[in-house]
Each structure stands twice: as structure tokens, then as C-alpha cells.
Amino acid sequence: MKRMIIRFLLLSVLLTIALSGSALAMIESGNTCGEHVTWALDEENGVLTVTGEGPMKNDYTTNEYNRIFYLPPWWYRRDEIRSVVIEEGVTDIGQNAFSGCDRMTSVQLPDSLVTIQSGAFDSCKALTEIRFPDGLQVIASGAFNNCTGLKEVTFPAGIREIGGFKDCDSLRSVTIPDGVEYLSASAFESCNDLMTAEIGAGVTVLKGRAFAKCRNLKFINLPDTIEEIESFAFSGCNDLDDVYYAGTEEQWRAVDVSYSSRLITEFGDDVNDALRYADYHFETPAPETWTTTGTWFTDDEGEWEHAMTYVCAKVPALACSAVYDEDGCCLEIRLHELTPGEITEIAFDLPKDAWDAKVFVLDGSMTPLCDCNSSWYWE
Secondary structure (H helix, E strand, O other), X not given: OHHHHHHHHHHHHHHHHHHHOOOEEEEOOOOEEEOOEEEEEEXXXXXXEEEEOEEOOOOOOOOOOOOEEEEOOOHHHHHHOOEEEEOOOEEEEOOXXXXXXXXXXXXXXXXXXXXXXXXXXXXXXXXXXXXXXXXXXXXXXXXXXXXXXXXXXXXXXXXXXXXXXXXXOOOOEEEEOOOOOEEOOOOOOOOOOOOEEEEOOOOOXXXXXXXXXXXXXXXXXXXXXXXXXXXXXXXXXXXXXXXXXXXXXXHHHOOEEOOOOOOOEOOEOOOOHHHHHOEEEEOOOOOOEEEOOEEEEEOOOOOEEEEEEEEEEOOOXXXXXXXXXXXXXXXXXXXXXXXXXXXXXXXXXXXXXXXXXXXXXXXXXXXXXXXXXXXXXXX
16 A cells, blocks of 8 residues: 555656656666666775676766656765776766766776767866777767866777767877777867877768867878768868878869858858868878977067977977077077877977077987978967
8 A cells, every 4th residue: 555655656746747847867776887787986085986797777867858867876976086997897888977077087997898878978077088998899979078188088999989079178189090980970079179180991971070160170181981071070170281181182082072051050151161271182191290380479568478389299209499580590499308199289488589480300319300390370
């Protein structure tokens, strides 16, 4: 009799919710987060550990999509979480599992992991790096959206599907390995600091908004497997200078690229016009060493104060900045350390009477590895 009354009351509550249009958030009790997966939070050091075999539960949501929606069991304790450890045996991280854990600074993933579902780490803004295991095959759409502190990602060679790094403002470069079959729509949309993207052989369709509004994107490396570039894939990429295409010019002409129809959208009216105006390098890989156009800045009194540019070298190297006066006499030389394969910001103060500056990238024998940077914006 008591059970019938409880069921009746619950049914009445659900009916009221359905009629009123409001939503009910349900949180699982206990320490389960999958059929054979459990969790525990160490309150002293903020470590959330997930243990078990097989997939985590995959129907969590943090949006009122349905009248009743289910939150991860640690949802109201997410501010306590500083790190997450997924132990060996777990194969899938469920959708929205750690969404909103914005104080989490590290994640440890097991070799058994195969899939990271949609929204799994959405808005984990304190996360700066993550190592993906070699067996990972799928990073679903939205998995790492709005991880604004994420500075670098390295994808494993066997991964098949990549999606979900929208609004990751600290990412400066991405490399998609050969063999990736699917790069999702909006995969790297609005990554404001993204400067280079290299896409390996395998991707055939570059989905819409894949790199839209990446306003600092300088060059992209495209494989000859590309057959179609959908609308808005590169919309708003106004700084795109160079396209390095693995195939021939004839092959590129056969690629179906959606160009401007002059429609005004949230992305502007350029659709993929950034591709139209870029310089093309056919049958050419992306450069091993490069520098970007730099910027000179003034102080409050309008005097030139300092300069800044970005440099990348995939081999051990140094950057050298040289400042000259109006007569071409060198006023100052500085050396800047580079980390191979990483994009490094080179900034230096400008001495009085500075008129020009150049940045060279030098190997161990002090031989220049690329043309110097002598192009600057003035602000």
C-alpha cells in the first residue's frame, strides 16, 4: 500500500512538471556511474577516481532538453574536484560526465579507453593539457568545447573521429594524424589563438564551421584526400595567408569548395572566401620553421615600446631578434629559446631610435633556418 502511494505521488509530480513546462533534474544516489563502473571522491585532495570495467553511463545531461534530465552523481560537488583519474578497464567516458568541472586541472586516462562522448569535458576551463591513450578511437563532437585553458593536444595515431574543441582559446596549433576519417562540424570553431592546422591523409569532407572564426589562423595543411569543403568551414579566418596542399593544382580544382553567396550570417558574409585569397603551395608540406607577421606597440606617450611575434621550429633552434636604427645600424641583438614543435611568443623591448626589427630562426651552428621576419603591424 505504501509503495502504491509513493508511486502515485511521484506520478503526480511528473504529471505536474509535464503540464507546467518545467524540468526536473535527477541525480543518481550511491557510487555507481555505469553498469560495472563506480566512483569515489577523495575530499582531502579533490581527486575523483572512476573504477571498473566497460563504459560509464552515457545519458547524463546538463541541459533541460527533456522534462526530466539526469545529472552526473558528483554534479553538486564539482567545485571540489581538482583532478580526475580514470582507471584501467573503463572503455567509454559518458556524455557530459565532467562538464562544468571548471576547477579541475588534470585528467589521467587509461590505455583501455576507446571513446570520449559528447560534452564529457565541456567547460573544464582550468585544464591545460591532456594525454590521450594510443587506443583511443573517438573524441565525439563537443567533448572539449570551451576548455579555454587547454594549450596543446596530441592525438594518437589510431584515432578515427575528432570533434569538440570549439572555443578552446589557448590552442595555438593542431595536427590531425593520418587515418582520421571524420572531423566534425565546429571541431575547432572560435579557437581564437589557433595559428596553424595540419590535417593528415584520410579526411574527405571538411565539415561546416570546422575552423570558422579562427581569426589568427595563418596557414593550413590539407591532404589530397579532401573532396569537399563545406560552407563556413573557414569563415572569419581573415588572417589565413597560406594553404599547403598535398596534391596538384589540378586535383585542387576538383575539390568542391563552398564559396560566398554573399549571405549575411553570424560568421560574416565571406563563407570560405579566406581560401579564395590565400597563397597556395601545391604538393608541398607545411613548413618546418616559420615566423608570423609581428606587431609593434607604443607606450602611453606614443613612443615605440616593445614588439611581439610568434615563431615555430620543429627542430632544436634559437630565435634571434635584431633591432636597427634609421641608418640600418644594429642597436640590439637578443637570443630567445625555442621548444621544438611548439609555437613560441617572441617579445622584446624596443630601444630608443628603433626603426626596424628582424627575427631570425637559427640552428645549432647559427645558420638561418627560414627567411627572417621583417613584416610588422604598428599599433
